[in-house]
Amino acid sequence: MTRHRSLRSRLAGIPARQLLLLLDFDGTLAPIVLRPDRATLPAPVRAVLHRLVRLIPVVVVSGRALGDLRRRVNVPGIRYIASHGLAFKEPRSPVRWLGRRVPRREVLRWVRALRSSAAGIHGALVEDKGWSVALHDRSVHHADRAILRRRVLRALKPWLTNGQAALVRGKRVLEIRPADSWNKGTAVAAVLARPWARNRIPVYLGDDRTDRDAFRTVRGRGLAVRVGGRRGIWDEDAWLASPAAVVSVLTWLTTRREAT
Ligand SMILES: [Mg+2]
Known part of the structure; x- marks a missing residue:
């Protein structure tokens, strides 16, 4: 994929049955707040995730613990990568541990x-x-x-x-x-190897340095989209200014996919 095409035109080029969205939570879906325990998912974002998850698989990725993350997102059908990649949870399935835990x-x-x-x-x-x-x-x-x-x-x-x-x-x-255990990149690689994900094109949106491991995993296979910060220094495929720009793209994508 060439780099200069806009994110929307590149998303439009991926058939719905091939798309897989991986979305970081804090700073990508939810605005960063002074106290991390106060972060909430804005209502318009939750509304668009409800619609989107009926159309394509959506994985929310976070450094947060699984229970904390699920409570904050609270959208049925979403899959979760939590604890920076240690835990993976799909609807109606037990938690899969993707890394080594210490006592x-x-x-x-x-x-x-x-x-x-x-x-x-x-x-x-x-x-x-x-x-x-x-x-x-x-x-x-x-x-x-x-x-x-x-x-x-x-x-x-x-x-x-x-x-x-x-x-x-x-x-x-x-x-x-x-040490040497897991990160968002190793978790995304494990998820991409799942039977339902194997033939999909991953589009990963993240704002934090911990998301760069996931960027490396999707590089060459999908799209790495940086949210906020300085444009262009992470070798990302596309850049969005803020969580507000993220919800705008997700809303556009959902409306477009619902129409087809
Ligand atoms: Mg983040």
């Missing part, structure tokens, strides 16, 4: 290490995600972010140096999880 007692040690790093730093938020732990610093004063980061690296050093755990950086979030 809960180990994750709880990470929780304690991050909580003590964050102690006394206003706005720092430690989130126990079950199989990984996130530290959000969007509400932390700029001057305190470097201090927090130094403390985190010191507290997590035992796990980072023995190779058991890895730190993954997203938008104003640091996440600790098992």
Whole structure:
């Protein structure tokens, strides 16, 4: 596919029976908010997802834990990749684990290490995600972010140096999880190998650096669409300015597919 054609004309060129949409949640479907626990799916986005999922398979992809993500999306028929690619859930099927999990007692040690790093730093938020732990610093004063980061690296050093755990950086979030285990790209590859997806053309929309792994997976087979940030620096196939531009494209696509 050539790069200069618009996203809409390229989407129009993919037959409905071949299209597969993979949509990141925060910053792609839902606007980024100061506190991640306050993020909600805007009503027009939920309405268009309800229509779209009747026409083509839709996978919502997120670093959020599965239960959290499903509650926030709440559209029947949607498939989910959660926890940055660890969990995959299809309607009426049990969860499929796509990566190696560590025992809960180990994750709880990470929780304690991050909580003590964050102690006394206003706005720092430690989130126990079950199989990984996130530290959000969007509400932390700029001057305190470097201090927090130094403390985190010191507290997590035992796990980072023995190779058991890895730190993954997203938008104003640091996440600790098992090393060499999974990411959005490995999860998308696993989903694309499923019988229903095998012959489909994946179109992936994402805004975060963690989405770049998925961009690499779909490259050459489908389309990688970056949302927000600076246009053109991620080697994306297409770029959309914001979640508002995403819902506009999804609405256009849905209306067009419903008419045929
Ligand atoms: Mg995102």
